[in-house]
Amino acid sequence: MKSSAGVAPDVDVIIVGGGQAALATAYFLRRTSLSFVLLDAEQGPGGAWRHGWDSLRLFSSATWSSLPGWQMPPSDNNPPSRDDVISYLAQYEQRYSLPVKRPVWVESMQAVDDRIVIAAKDGRWRAKAVVSATGNWSKPFIPELPGAPHFSGVQIHSAHYTSPAEFAGKRVIVVGGGNSGAQVFAEISEVAQATWVTMTEPRFLPDDIDGQALFEQATARLKAIQAGQPTPIAGSLGDIVMVPSVKAARDRGVLRATRMFERFTTSGVVWPDDSESVVDAIIWCTGFRPALDHLVGLNVINANGRVDVEGTHSTKEPRLWLVGYGEWTGLASATIIGVTRTARSTVMEVAEFLEGLPANL
Numbered sequence: 001m002k003s004s005a006g007v008a009p010d011v012d013v014i015i016v017g018g019g020q021a022a023l024a025t026a027y028f029l030r031r032t033s034l035s036f037v038l039l040d041a042e043q044g045p046g047g048a049w050r051h052g053w054d055s056l057r058l059f060s061s062a063t064w065s066s067l068p069g070w071q072m073p074p075s076d077n078n079p080p081s082r083d084d085v086i087s088y089l090a091q092y093e094q095r096y097s098l099p100v101k102r103p104v105w106v107e108s109m110q111a112v113d114d115r116i117v118i119a120a121k122d123g124r125w126r127a128k129a130v131v132s133a134t135g136n137w138s139k140p141f142i143p144e145l146p147g148a149p150h151f152s153g154v155q156i157h158s159a160h161y162t163s164p165a166e167f168a169g170k171r172v173i174v175v176g177g178g179n180s181g182a183q184v185f186a187e188i189s190e191v192a193q194a195t196w197v198t199m200t201e202p203r204f205l206p207d208d209i210d211g212q213a214l215f216e217q218a219t220a221r222l223k224a225i226q227a228g229q230p231t232p233i234a235g236s237l238g239d240i241v242m243v244p245s246v247k248a249a250r251d252r253g254v255l256r257a258t259r260m261f262e263r264f265t266t267s268g269v270v271w272p273d274d275s276e277s278v279v280d281a282i283i284w285c286t287g288f289r290p291a292l293d294h295l296v297g298l299n300v301i302n303a304n305g306r307v308d309v310e311g312t313h314s315t316k317e318p319r320l321w322l323v324g325y326g327e328w329t330g331l332a333s334a335t336i337i338g339v340t341r342t343a344r345s346t347v348m349e350v351a352e353f354l355e356g357l358p359a360n361l
């Protein structure tokens with residue numbers, strides 16, 4: 001890395017982000033001769049896992065939740081807890097001496113001559129290539145509904161939810177038909193007067209299909225696609241896994257969802273049949289959008305708020321790759337085990353772009 005006082009450091013590759021996708025990419029970059037730095041907005045290691053709720057656990061065992069090179073160590077918790085994942089990612093950074101700078105919130109980027117200039121509040125960098133690995137967590141999505149700004153109760157997104165304690169005894173609506181909605185509703189319903197609202201009827205997996213079985217199915221599916229064979233797969237990663245808290249809610253007879261309310265009043269919500277409910281809090285488990293605001297200056301954001309890619313490579317900006325956001329940047333790339341494949345292929349492409357030779361990874 002070249003740098004002198006007042007001059008932006010010049011590196012081959014800047015990785016924006018410091019979660020699992022960024023670390024997997026850095027692992028492969030370490031095996032090349034390219035210089036690189038990771039710029040991460042968090043105060044410490046762990047990416048979005050630092051913000052998971054207290055009871056959050058992985059769907060799969062440690063062996064099915066590992067980054068390249070070093071398996072997640074077994075823990076007393078099976079499947080591993082949120083804190084186990086954070087600890088694993090922290091150790092992973094140290095093990096491979098990954099050069100992470102924190103907290104650095106990358107605000108913008110600009111293409112200047114043959115470099116991309118990366119600007120944060122307290123610094124600037126110049127890079128020959130950029131890998132964006134900023135995930136989705138910092139862009140929680142909440143649907144717009146009439147009257148929402150005038151609702152006097154609490155509204156939070158699952159991105160900021162930590163535990164049911166603060167909702168004890170309250171009238172709470174949990175919105176969202178995915179795993180987050182089911183898990184948050186399950187534990188909230190133990191302490192609060194809770195209603196679960198979903199757009200369509202939730203899809204529950206059979207009790208014997210756990211998250212690990214889903215990962216195995218996804219892998220089998222990929223192999224079948226690669227071999228040009230039919231893909232007879234039951235269930236998808238979006239269906240609700242019957243983790244212990246969700247099963248317990250079903251056994252208590254409360255695991256029922258109703259359809260979406262139509263608008264807010266100042267003190268509650270109005271349902272499609274015009275009836276009203278008084279509500280103290282809404283918890284939105286309504287997903288995320290890719291966190292790509294830092295790329296606006298590169299003119300690569302499309303009408304869907306994404307970047308057009310071939311694999312992980314921007315089709316518009318030759319110096320830009322995106323790793324880890326979801327299926328659109330690689331099958332299962334938003335999972336711990338799934339990101340290895342796209343991180344490896346990305347670094348091979350970056351190395352070829354910068355050095356003219358495919359890296360042997």
Ligand code: FAD
Nearest residue numbers: 017018019020021041047048058059106134135324335336
């Ligand atoms: P993140 O972890 O979000 O990391 C992105 C990093 O970039 C963050 O540190 C962020 O602060 C930083 N950043 C963002 N913008 C900027 C910026 N402008 N400048 C600098 N830094 C920036 N996966 C599994 O494999 N198994 C599971 O069981 C599982 N369960 C899940 C349960 C829930 C409820 C959720 C929400 C996800 C789950 N996942 C699971 C999915 C997945 O592992 C996570 O979404 C994962 O955090 C994605 O990693 P990432 O590195 O792409 O993004």
